[in-house]
Structure formats: C-alpha cells, structure tokens
Amino acid sequence: MQRFANSRFAALAVLALLTVLWGYNWVVVKIALEYAGPFQFLAWRMGLASLVLFGMARLLGLPLAMPHPKKTLLLGLVQTTLYGSLMTWALVRGGAGKVAILTFTMPFWMIILAWLFLGEKVRGRQWPIVFLALAGMTLILEPWQLKSDLFSNLLAVGGGLCWAISVLQIKKIHLHSQRQLFALTAWQMAIGSIGLIALAFLFPSHPTQWQPVFILTLMYSVVIAAALGWIMWFFILQRLPANISSLGTLAIPVVAAFSAWLQLHEVPTHVELAGIFLVCVALAGLAVTTETSREKKIRYRQFNIDEQDVNSR
Numbered sequence: 305m306q307r308f309a310n311s312r313f314a315a316l317a318v319l320a321l322l323t324v325l326w327g328y329n330w331v332v333v334k335i336a337l338e339y340a341g342p343f344q345f346l347a348w349r350m351g352l353a354s355l356v357l358f359g360m361a362r363l364l365g366l367p368l369a370m371p372h373p374k375k376t377l378l379l380g381l382v383q384t385t386l387y388g389s390l391m392t393w394a395l396v397r398g399g400a401g402k403v404a405i406l407t408f409t410m411p412f413w414m415i416i417l418a419w420l421f422l423g424e425k426v427r428g429r430q431w432p433i434v435f436l437a438l439a440g441m442t443l444i445l446e447p448w449q450l451k452s453d454l455f456s457n458l459l460a461v462g463g464g465l466c467w468a469i470s471v472l473q474i475k476k477i478h479l480h481s482q483r484q485l486f487a488l489t490a491w492q493m494a495i496g497s498i499g500l501i502a503l504a505f506l507f508p509s510h511p512t513q514w515q516p517v518f519i520l521t522l523m524y525s526v527v528i529a530a531a532l533g534w535i536m537w538f539f540i541l542q543r544l545p546a547n548i549s550s551l552g553t554l555a556i557p558v559v560a561a562f563s564a565w566l567q568l569h570e571v572p573t574h575v576e577l578a579g580i581f582l583v584c585v586a587l588a589g590l591a592v593t594t595e596t597s598r599e600k601k602i603r604y605r606q607f608n609i610d611e612q613d614v615n616s617r
Contacts, residue, residue, distance in 0.1 A: 315543035322536045327404070327559025329529040331567055332521045333392065334400040339518035341509020342392040347500040348512075348522060350384050353530035354493035360531060361486050370491045371484050375477045377495055379488075383470035384496020389503060390463035398456025399570040401561030402444060405580050406460035408557040411587065412437045413468035421472065437586035443579030489534065554587045 336345050361368055370376055394403045412434055418424040445457045479485065512518070561580060564570040572580065 312543065315540050318536050319540050319544065322533060322540065323553065323555045324559055325528055325536075326533055326553075327556045328563050329525060330395070330400040330404045330557075330560035331563045332524050332529070334395050334564070334568060336518055336521035336525070337392070337396050339515055339521075340512040341504070341507070342396050343389065343500055343504040343507055344509055344512055345522070346388050346392045347497055347504050349525045349530070350388060350493050350500060351497040352522075352526045354490050354497060356526060356531040357486065357490035357493065357534065360535070361490060364486075366483050366486045368487055368490075371479060371488055372477050375473065376488060376491050379470055379473045379477070380492035380495030381499055382466055382473060384493050385499030385503070387463050387466040387470060388496065388500065390459050390466060394456045394459035394463060396456075398453040398460065399564055399572075400568060401557075401564035401570055401572065402453075402457065402576065402580075403460040404557040404560035404564075405583055406441065406444060406457055407464045407467065408554075408587065409437060409441060409461065409583065410464040410467040410471070413465045414471055417468050417472055422475070433586050433589045436582055436589070440579045440582030440584075440586060443575050443582065445579075446575060486534070486538070554584065558584060 333345075333349075339345075340348070358368065360366075391403065391407055394407075415430060415434060441461065445454065445461075474488075477488065479488065561572070565572070
C-alpha cells in the first residue's frame, strides 16, 4: 500500500481527481452566490479555509510561523483580497465557464510581467503562444459587441492579472523549504480575509440565506476545494515533475466550462468556443515548454532543497 501511495500512478490519479474537484468548484461558487453577496461569501470561504489550513498544519507538524511578515501581508491583500474579489465579482455577472477560462490566462500575464520587472526575456517560441492566447481572449471577450457580460469578462481578465502579480510576489519571498508554503498560504488567506471582511461592510448585500444548498457549497469550497485540495496539491508536487503538474492544471478551466454547460446550462456561442479552444491550445503549448537544467537549479536553490531529496520523498 505504501509503495502504491508513493508511485507515479497514484500521483497522476490524485492529479486527475484534483482537476475535477477544482474545476467543479467554479460552478459551486456560482451557485453559492445566489444565496450571499460576493464579498460576504468570499470572506466566509477564505476565513474558514485559513482556519482549516492552520489546523491541518498543526496536525501535520508543519511550521506555523509567518515567513516574511511584510511580504506576506502584501501577498494576502493582492492574492486573496484583490484577486478573490475580482474573480467572485466576475462570477456574479458572468458565466462560470468563461470566467474560469479568462482567469486562467494568468500564465500569459506572468510572461509579460516577468519580462518587464524581472528581466526574464520572452523566448522566441513563447511569442506565438502569447499571440494565440490574446486571439483566444479577443474571441471570448467579443469587444465588437456591446454585451451585458463584457464587464464580467474584464473583471476575470483583471483577476488573472492580479494572480500573476501575486506569483511575482511569491518569487520574491525566500522560503527555506517547501514545508513553509503551507504556512505562507494559510497566513496570506487569513490576512486577505480581513480585507474581504472590510469590503463586505463597505459594500453590503442582501442578507446571507443559510439554506442547505448554501451550506453545502460553502463546505465544498472550504473543506474540499481549499483544505483537501492543498493536501492533494502538495502530494502531487512531491511526486511529479513540475511540467506534468502544470499540464494537469490546464484541464481545470475546461472542467469548469463543461460543468457550467451541463449543470448551469451556460451554452457558449461558436465564437466563444473558438476562443476557449485557442486559449486551451496556448496554455498547453506554454506548459509543455520544459524547464532547462539551469532553471531547475535556480528553482531548487530558491527553496534551499536538494533535488535528490525532493525526488526521494
């Protein structure tokens, strides 16, 4: 049993399950927003998720100290408060499938931001991928039509940009080991939740309806998507190469789009389907770009981990 748990097949099975769980969570959040305001629901979700993560870290014997308090504070405001608000607000006004696809344009914003602020040049083979993604986003947004969900789409794209900014912030936070990632995640969620609570008071909505459906959706987002999802993600990262893990996450917005199609009857137009296809192809093309040996050394040096030690876990 232990040999199976440490096998590559087990990690791939967990990755497939995680993709379904995280992809379907976009539909779950969309349903939950029928019973609560966006900021109110997000404050409950992230606040409870941070408490669950702290409890899990305690049970697993992981470090709980906040790494780099000032940087963690800023990360919480950008990743949890700002990104979470834009993403959830977009779901209020738009379809779960399109919002998920547009939010997952984060890697392309990451390429541009890393080029501008980190001096990481865009390699020749990445330019066609970027232009392909931009073409796909244009087809999804359809700026030539004054559509009611255009604002929602722009919010989702803004959410992807904020996500990319938070990735840049994480790159600037030096962690001594991957074990500290759990504490970093929990702390930034807790800090961001404070900002969300403030937004919930500043922009009051209708009272939260504590119906069984809302309680189930909240439990799914907190326990399954957040707590269990993070355990599964760390399990995957310890047993699979980074490029394979990244490839698996590409299916998340696809699962979200088809789940919304089946359950919420959000049928995309032919133009939107073409745009979704182009974005997915571009994401796949970006993910299959494997790390060079130099990039691997930099990544492992950042966490002060020996590659052999990681592969032996």
